[in-house]
Structure formats: structure tokens, C-alpha cells
Amino acid sequence: MDFIPQLIVDALLLGGIYTLMVIGLALSFGVTRVINFAHGEAVMLGAYGAFTIFAALGVDPLLAMPVLMVAGCLLGMLLFRVAIAPVLKAPHVNQILLTFGIGLVLQNIALVVWSADERSVVPAYAYSSFEFGDVVVSGGRLIGFGVALALVLALFFWLKRTEFGRATRALAEQHEAAVLMGINVNQMYALAFGLSVALGVATGVILSFLGAVSPFMGFHILVKGFAIIVLGGLGSIVGAVMGAFLLAFAETAVSYYVPNGTGWAEAVAFLTLFLVLVLRPRGIIGQAVAD
Amino acid sequence: MSALLQVSGLHAGYGDSEVLQGLDFDVGAGEVVCLLGANGVGKTTTMGVLSGLVPASEGRVRYDGADLLALPSHERVKAGLALSPEGRKVFPNLTVEENLYLGSFNRNARAHRARKLDEVYALFPRLAERRTQSAGLMSGGEQQMLALGRALMSNPRMLLLDEPSLGLAPLVVQAVFGAIRTIAATNISILLVEQNTHAALSVAGRGYVMAAGRIVYSGDAAALRQSPELRDAFIGGKSARDKSARKGEALDA
Amino acid sequence: MIRSSHFMVGLGLVAAALLVASSFWDEPQINNWLFRISTLVILATSWNLMANAGLVSLGHSAFWGVGSYTAVLAANGLGGSVVVTFALALLMGAAMGALLALVTGTLKGIFFAIVTLALSEGLRICALMLPEVTGGAVGLFLKQELRPSQHTLYLFAALAAVGSVVVATVVAGSKLQFASRAMRDNEAAAQMLGIAPRRQRLIVVAISGAMASGAGAINAWYGGYLDPDVAFTLHNTILSQIAPILGGIHTIAGPVIGAVAIVALSEGTRIWLGTMEGISQLTFGLILVVCILFLPKGLIGLIQGRAGRRTARPAPPLPLASVRGAKP
Numbered sequence: 001m002d003f004i005p006q007l008i009v010d011a012l013l014l015g016g017i018y019t020l021m022v023i024g025l026a027l028s029f030g031v032t033r034v035i036n037f038a039h040g041e042a043v044m045l046g047a048y049g050a051f052t053i054f055a056a057l058g059v060d061p062l063l064a065m066p067v068l069m070v071a072g073c074l075l076g077m078l079l080f081r082v083a084i085a086p087v088l089k090a091p092h093v094n095q096i097l098l099t100f101g102i103g104l105v106l107q108n109i110a111l112v113v114w115s116a117d118e119r120s121v122v123p124a125y126a127y128s129s130f131e132f133g134d135v136v137v138s139g140g141r142l143i144g145f146g147v148a149l150a151l152v153l154a155l156f157f158w159l160k161r162t163e164f165g166r167a168t169r170a171l172a173e174q175h176e177a178a179v180l181m182g183i184n185v186n187q188m189y190a191l192a193f194g195l196s197v198a199l200g201v202a203t204g205v206i207l208s209f210l211g212a213v214s215p216f217m218g219f220h221i222l223v224k225g226f227a228i229i230v231l232g233g234l235g236s237i238v239g240a241v242m243g244a245f246l247l248a249f250a251e252t253a254v255s256y257y258v259p260n261g262t263g264w265a266e267a268v269a270f271l272t273l274f275l276v277l278v279l280r281p282r283g284i285i286g287q288a289v290a291d
Numbered sequence: 292m293s294a295l296l297q298v299s300g301l302h303a304g305y306g307d308s309e310v311l312q313g314l315d316f317d318v319g320a321g322e323v324v325c326l327l328g329a330n331g332v333g334k335t336t337t338m339g340v341l342s343g344l345v346p347a348s349e350g351r352v353r354y355d356g357a358d359l360l361a362l363p364s365h366e367r368v369k370a371g372l373a374l375s376p377e378g379r380k381v382f383p384n385l386t387v388e389e390n391l392y393l394g395s396f397n398r399n400a401r402a403h404r405a406r407k408l409d410e411v412y413a414l415f416p417r418l419a420e421r422r423t424q425s426a427g428l429m430s431g432g433e434q435q436m437l438a439l440g441r442a443l444m445s446n447p448r449m450l451l452l453d454e455p456s457l458g459l460a461p462l463v464v465q466a467v468f469g470a471i472r473t474i475a476a477t478n479i480s481i482l483l484v485e486q487n488t489h490a491a492l493s494v495a496g497r498g499y500v501m502a503a504g505r506i507v508y509s510g511d512a513a514a515l516r517q518s519p520e521l522r523d524a525f526i527g528g529k530s531a532r533d534k535s536a537r538k539g540e541a542l543d544a
Numbered sequence: 545m546i547r548s549s550h551f552m553v554g555l556g557l558v559a560a561a562l563l564v565a566s567s568f569w570d571e572p573q574i575n576n577w578l579f580r581i582s583t584l585v586i587l588a589t590s591w592n593l594m595a596n597a598g599l600v601s602l603g604h605s606a607f608w609g610v611g612s613y614t615a616v617l618a619a620n621g622l623g624g625s626v627v628v629t630f631a632l633a634l635l636m637g638a639a640m641g642a643l644l645a646l647v648t649g650t651l652k653g654i655f656f657a658i659v660t661l662a663l664s665e666g667l668r669i670c671a672l673m674l675p676e677v678t679g680g681a682v683g684l685f686l687k688q689e690l691r692p693s694q695h696t697l698y699l700f701a702a703l704a705a706v707g708s709v710v711v712a713t714v715v716a717g718s719k720l721q722f723a724s725r726a727m728r729d730n731e732a733a734a735q736m737l738g739i740a741p742r743r744q745r746l747i748v749v750a751i752s753g754a755m756a757s758g759a760g761a762i763n764a765w766y767g768g769y770l771d772p773d774v775a776f777t778l779h780n781t782i783l784s785q786i787a788p789i790l791g792g793i794h795t796i797a798g799p800v801i802g803a804v805a806i807v808a809l810s811e812g813t814r815i816w817l818g819t820m821e822g823i824s825q826l827t828f829g830l831i832l833v834v835c836i837l838f839l840p841k842g843l844i845g846l847i848q849g850r851a852g853r854r855t856a857r858p859a860p861p862l863p864l865a866s867v868r869g870a871k872p
Contacts, residue, residue, distance in 0.1 A: 035654045035658075037602070037657075037661075083833065083837065086837055087836065087837070090836075090840070091598075091728075092598070092600065092654060092657075093595060093598070093600050093793070094836050094840060096600045096602070096654060096657045097600065097785060097789060097832055097836055098832070098833060098836040098837070100602060100785075100832070101829050101830075101831075101832030101833040101836065102829070102833055103829075104782060104825060104826075104828060104829030104832065105826060105829035105830055105833060106829075107822075107825070107829075108822035108823070108825045108826035108829060109822075109826065110822075111821055111822030111825075111826075112820065112821070112822045112823065112826065115821070116821060163396065163401070166385070166389055166392060166393060166396075167393065167396055169382070169384075169385060169389075170382050170385065170393050173382045173383060173384055173385065174380055174381075174382050174383075176344060176376065176380060177376065177380035177381070177382065178382075178393075179342075179343070179344060179364045179365070180342055180344075180364070180368070180373070180374050180376060180380075180442075181368065181393045181394060181396045181397075181441075181445075182364070182365045182367075182368030182369055182396050182397035182400075182445060183365060183393075183396055184363070184365040185364075185365075215822070219665070219778065220665070222661070223661060223662050223665045226658045226661070226662060227662065230655075230658065234654075234655075260673065263669070263672065263673050264669075264673055266669050267666055267669040267670060267673070269662065269666075270662045270663070270665060270666025270669070271666065273658070273659060273662045274647060274659070274662075274666075277647050277648060277649070277655075277659065
């Protein structure tokens with residue numbers, strides 16, 4: 001089939017964006033052990049942030065991205081302090097419902113502020129495209145992929161090479177020992193949560209020029225995000241990257257080969273979740289299902 | 292003599308069960324003191340309270356003249372109090388060197404990082420050889436060395452060592468205690484919790500015997516070796532616990 | 545303790561009688577409220593049953609939607625009556641619950657939540673992509689000539705609501721409840737006590753699934769129209785969890801009180817704040833957050849807290865105290 005190269009390129013580009021989409025989710029869960037059911041809403045708000053700045057000031061989303069990320073990080077830290085920290089030791093039920101409720105609040109604030117109308121941001125590069133032989137690449141996707149890749153690499157660098165990044169990994173591995181290292185756990189939790197929100201916001205900024213922005217986009221993103229991190233092993237950041245590309249390939253393949261495939265591609269995430277649970281009930285990477 | 296660490300009337304526990312029932316002891320500057328006793332008398336709980344992992348319900352702990360219990364865990368490390376925990380608790384997927392770097396996470400220690408790293412590598416050449424290896428892949432003895440080294444990296448004034456001999460072969464225990472002796476010679480105070488009485492008394496100048504959450508005997512190393520209380524603490528641990536199980540009856544310091 | 549539980553049962557019986565009797569009261573607006581309260585009582589009780597076993601469902605709309613489609617398809621295709629299709633929906637819901645319990649094995653907490661969330665979304669997409677069966681985005685109408693009077697449906701819904709609470713009460717008095725609590729608190733300890741978590745859990749999830757599916761079926765008869773977005777709307781998932789949380793999670797009366805409060809509240813916001821999009825869900829989200837942070841035991845906890853202070857008598861120890869003590 002001569003669209004295989006196209007399929008591979010499409011899947012890779014999508015996988016890069018998925019990686020950015022879930023890496024924050026994996027980061028905050030790995031460190032705090034609270035899964036953030038409002039992560040999709042961080043993405044959604046990032047997209048609206050980009051839209052609003054573009055519509056009001058005509059500023060390119062990519063230029064607005066750093067500002068939006070910083071704002072997202074600060075808001076995330078604040079949210080953590082106010083709402084998540086009090087339930088860190090509460091039963092799972094409370095943690096799940098709390099973050100779910102926060103997502104609901106954010107989604108409907110967006111609905112009230114921006115209405116249900118779908119919005120989009122159209123910088124010049126959104127409609128450009130390049131041809132490499134048989135393969136056609138949309139400029140927006142290419143740029144989105146590039147930015148996502150840069151951010152993911154930056155996160156890995158931060159985790160590997162910086163004082164706080166190292167402390168973050170330590171905290172994810174051995175909570176008690178991390179305390180003994182003199183790491184201020186609450187501060188690190190808030191930082192990890194803030195960073196996770198910032199990464200979600202960045203994803204939203206990229207998505208703002210790749211498709212429609214709506215208050216409900218966060219929910220679909222959340223389901224996909226879960227499929228990806230379950231696939232890769234909950235809490236494992238490297239696993240999340242693998243899961244992102246696996247899902248991207250599966251979805252792209254479905255949309256190419258299955259009749260009516262673009263619609264069915266949306267169900268791949270759901271199917272993946274079930275398959276992982278049936279075939280590998282303990283998750284692909286062991287720690288996944290411990291509690 | 293003014294003690295660096297002074298514990299008085301300390302009570303602590305988990306939920307309804309009170310493990311420490313009026314604990315009193317002290318450690319002077321530059322001293323090596325051991326806390327001996329059978330399983331379950333509250334030695335590890337004591338370490339937990341001192342490092343801030345376990346909250347105290349009653350009593351006072353003064354460290355360097357200040358109220359230690361008022362400080363959060365991370366501030367205690369900054370103030371020079373470092374714990375090498377029971378079971379070592381190294382970060383398994385981080386490299387040896389990353390583990391050591393984490394030891395000097397606090398801002399006061401970061402300035403001394405390079406010097407401390409040299410010291411630790413000089414003390415444990417094994418760690419230098421394996422600096423890029425994942426800590427989880429090392430042997431128990433090597434992990435114990437890493438845990439000790441990691442605690443040293445915080446540039447401590449006082450080390451809390453919880454069962455450094457746990458699960459180690461006799462030869463390895465000797466090596467680890469050799470290192471502890473070297474550390475003690477650098478004027479760092481050490482509070483050592485051990486079940487291996489023999490090893491502990493080989494480095495400690497004096498010690499305390501614990502039973503059922505309190506001190507039942509104290510003395511210098513020579514006296515401890517002879518003391519029937521020490522033998523009782525291990526053999527008759529159960530009856531000693533029952534005897535002093537009544538609450539709120541602290542021994543005088 | 546005994547006296548107060550007798551009192552609660554009596555109160556419940558009176559409330560049930562009133563609920564059923566009121567469906568004969570010919571006042572469309574009030575009947576509509578009562579209908580919504582009844583279906584929500586079923587949905588919330590169903591959610592609470594799972595929560596009792598430590599399973600957080602974020603996809604109760606999946607059961608609701610399957611029940612709705614079962615009812616409409618069975619009615620249109622086979623000419624089934626309300627009762628027959630309702631029974632079919634119960635069966636479908638139970639089967640789906642059992643399947644879900646099998647697939648999720650002994651996973652609990654976040655995993656179960658994630659799977660249920662994905663389940664409802666996955667089913668919505670499937671319904672959308674299989675127009676031959678479901679009518680796709682165009683939707684399905686229940687044949688008008690089959691539909692009974694709205695009155696009959698009020699009565700049916702009220703009876704079903706009472707039935708769901710009775711089931712919950714029976715479960716609460718059975719070994720299943722003990723097993724559920726043990727699973728919620730400590731699965732390993734539950735196993736030591738000889739409780740087979742997998743089997744008990746399968747039963748709980750099946751019962752709960754049947755209930756939610758049944759509620760969906762009744763609602764489909766009432767509404768007469770279905771499309772994937774209506775059937776699998778996130779709104780039902782939210783309602784199913786917020787009612788027990790507001791009323792009092794892990795209690796029998798909690799979901800009922802919560803259901804009444806939620807319907808009153810959503811009518812209230814509609815009247816005071818208009819039908820502006822997002823406002824009612826925004827309120828729900830805020831309630832959820834505020835309840836979890838400040839009122840984790842819900843309205844019931846508030847009431848009992850008062851009563852407890854007045855009588856100043858400590859609550860009797862849970863039968864599970866022994867399990868807690870067994871923890872190493």
C-alpha cells in the first residue's frame with residue numbers, strides 16, 4: 001500500500017502531541033499518587049487561553065505559550081494547595097470525586113465564559129502544508145509536533161539534570177526516604193502538580209491551531225490520556241511516552257483501514273483500555289495496578 | 292554537660308497503640324550512643340519521631356538548644372540531623388551518584404557537595420566504582436554503604452543510624468561498623484539503634500536499653516556488656532513490656 | 545441504635561407511601577419532579593452500592609444508556625411492554641455489570657474509575673457509529689402507540705425507586721454488605737476472613753448495574769426519544785455520584801436525601817438563574833468539591849453530627865473493628 005509512509009508520518013506527529021498531552025498526567029500521578037481527573041480541563045483552558053489572546057491581541061499562540069504555561073503552573077500550584085493537599089491521605093473515592101468535580105467546575109466555567117460554540121485559532125502556518133514525495137504534512141501538525149517534542153525533552157532534562165527534577169524522581173520512588181533527604185514534600189507535590197498543569201496548558205495551546213476548541217474537549221482528552229497511561233503503566237513517564245505512540249499508531253491505522261474509520265478511531269482508546277485489562281490484568285508495567 | 296540531643300518524656304505511637312511511653316535519653320556532641328532492645332520496643336519509632344516521620348503525642352526533644360519537634364522534617368535535615376533508615380531505603384532506579392546528590396539536597400549541604408562526595412567515596416570506594424549503577428541492583432551491604440553515604444552527604448552534625456547491620460553477613464557488618472567508627476572519629480555525633488548488641492557496643496561509648504517504649508537501663512559500653520538488664524531486654528522482653536505497660540509513668544532522666 | 549434504625553425504616557415506609565401515593569396527584573409539574581427524583585434515587589442508590597465496595601464509578605451513564613437502548617429497541621422491535629422491557633433492561637444491566645467486574649478483576653480505586661469512565665464514552669461512540677441499530681446521531685423514537693400514559697410511568701418509577709431502596713436495605717443487612725465494607729477498607733484482610741472479593745464484587749456490580757440500567761429504561765419510556773448523546777450523557781454520571789455524596793455516601797438514606805436535594809437544587813437554579821448553559825453543572829461541580837472538602841459525610845453526617853453532639857454518645861464500634869485490628 002502506498003499510503004503506509006503517510007500513515008507512519010501521521011501517527012508519529014500525533015504520537016508526539018499525545019505524549020505531551022499525557023506526560024503531565026503521568027508526572028503528577030507518579031509523584032503525588034493522586035490521579036487528576038481534571039487534566040483534560042487544563043488542556044481545554046490552555047486552548048481557550050491561546051484563542052482569547054489570539055482573538056483579542058492577534059498574538060500567535062506559540063508566542064503566548066510561555067505566558068500561559070507560567071499562569072497554568074501557578075494556578076495548578078494554588079489549586080493543589082487549596083484543594084488537593086487536604087485529601088492526600090483521604091480514601092481514593094474522595095480523591096477521584098474531588099478532581100472530577102474540579103474538572104466539572106472548570107468545564108462549565110468555560111461554557112459560561114466562552115459558550116459552547118467551537119472556536120479555532122488560525123495563524124498562517126495552520127493551513128500550510130509540505131510535500132515530501134508521496135507524503136503530505138500539515139504545517140500546523142509539524143510545528144505542533146516540534147514544540148511538543150521540545151517540551152517533552154525539556155521535561156526529561158529537568159528530571160534528569162536538575163536538583164528539583166532529581167528530587168521529583170526520588171519522591172516518586174521512595175516517599176519516606178525522600179522526606180529524609182530534606183525534601184519539602186508539600187512543596188515538591190505542588191511543583192509537580194503545577195508543572196503537570198503547565199504541560200497540559202501547552203498541549204491545549206498546540207491543539208488550538210490543530211482543531212476545534214470547545215468546553216467539552218477536555219473529557220475526550222482525559223479518556224485518551226487514561227488509555228495511554230494504562231497502556232504504558234500508571235505513573236511511569238517513559239511508559240506514558242510509549243503508550244502515546246502506540247495509541248497514535250492504532251488510531252491512525254484504524255482511520256486508514258477501517259471503513260468509516262475516523263469515527264471509529266475515537267473508540268480505539270476505549271478498546272485499548274479494555275484489552276490491556278483483559279490481556280495484562282496487572283498492567284503492562286507492574287506497578288500500574290497496585291492500588 | 293549540655294547535650295546536643297535531649298529527649299524527655301517522649302510519647303508516640305500509631306493510632307491507638309502507644310509505642311513510646313515516656314522515653315528519656317540524651318546524646319552529647321561528638322558522642323556515639325546506642326539504643327538497644329528487642330524487636331518492637333520502639334527503637335525505630337524513636338528514630339521516626341526524631342526525623343519527623345512519626346508525630347510525637349507528648350514530651351520534648353531539644354536539639355542544639357532548640358525545640359526539635361516544632362521543626363518539619365526537611366528543616367531538621369537542614370539543621371544537621373540525618374537519618375539512615377531501617378531497611379536502607381535507597382532510591383532503586385536512581386544511580387548511586389544521584390542517590391548521594393539527593394543526600395545533599397538541602398541548601399546548607401549543597402555548598403559542601405563536592406567535598407562531601409569525595410569524603411564518601413574515600414570512605415566507601417565501592418560506591419565510587421559503582422557510581423553510575425542503579426542503586427537497586429546493588430547488594431545489601433553496598434546499599435547500606437550507600438544509605439550511610441547518603442546521610443553523610445547532608446553534612447550532618449548528628450547521624451541517626453537505624454539498624455545498619457540488618458540482614459547483612461558478619462563480614463559486611465564488620466566493614467559497615469568500621470566505617471561508622473571512622474565517621475565517629477570526625478566528631479559527628481551518632482545515635483545508633485541496633486539489635487546486634489555486640490556490633491553496637493564496639494563503636495558506642497555508652498548506651499541505653501529500651502523495653503516497652505522506655506529506657507530501662509543506661510550505662511557506658513563496658514557496664515552494658517555486663518548488665519543483666521541487657522540480657523533481660525532480649526530474653527525477657529515480653530515480661531518487661533508487661534511490667535511497664537502502665538501509661539504515663541516516666542522514668543526520671 | 546436499634547430504636548433509631550426502626551425509626552429510619554418507619555420514616556422510609558412513610559416516604560415510600562407518600563411517593564407512590566403522590567403519583568396519583570394530577571399535577572404535571574410536580575409529577576415531573578417526582579419522576580426525576582424517583583429515577584435519580586435509583587441511579588444514586590445504584591452508585592452508592594458500588595461505592596460501598598470501594599468502587600468509584602465514573603460511568604454510570606453507561607448502564608443508564610444501555611438500559612435506555614434496551615427498552616427502546618425491545619419495545620420497537622418486539623413490541624414489549626414497559627414491564628417486559630424493564631425486566632430486559634435489568635438483565636442487560638446485570639450482565640454488563642458482571643462483565644465489567646470480570647474484566648476489572650480485583651482492581652479497585654482509580655482503575656475501576658478510569659475503566660467506567662472509558663466505558664460510557666466508548667459505548668457512546670459505538671452507538672454513534674452503528675446507525676443500523678441505534679439510529680446513530682439521528683436517534684430513535686419509541687413507537688408512540690406503545691407508550692402508556694405519563695401517569696402510569698410516574699407510578700412505575702416511584703415503585704421502582706422504592707424497590708431499589710429495599711434492595712439496598714436488604715443488601716445492607718446481608719453478608720454482602722459486610723463483605724463490601726471489608727473490601728472497601730482492606731481487601732487483603734477481607735480475604736483472610738474468608739470473603740471472596742471477586743465473587744462478592746461481581747454480585748454487587750451486577751446488582752448496581754441492573755438498577756442503573758432499569759432507571760435508564762424507565763426514563764426512555766418517559767422521554768420517548770434516544771440518541772447517543774442523550775443516552776450516554778455525562779450528566780447522568782455526574783448526578784449518580786453527586787446525589788449520594790451530597791446526601792451521605794455509604795448510607796441508605798443518603799442517596800435518597802441527595803436525590804431530592806439535587807432535583808430541588810436544579811429546579812432552583814433553573815428558576816433563579818435561568819437556563820443558561822453550564823450553570824447547573826457548574827453548581828453540581830461546586831457541590832461535589834465543597835462536599836468532599838468540607839462535608840465528606842454529606843447532609844446525613846451533618847444531621848447525625850448534631851444528634852451525636854446532643855446525646856454525646858459515642859457511635860457503636862463497627863463490626864469491622866476486628867478487621868482493622870488485623871492489619872499488621
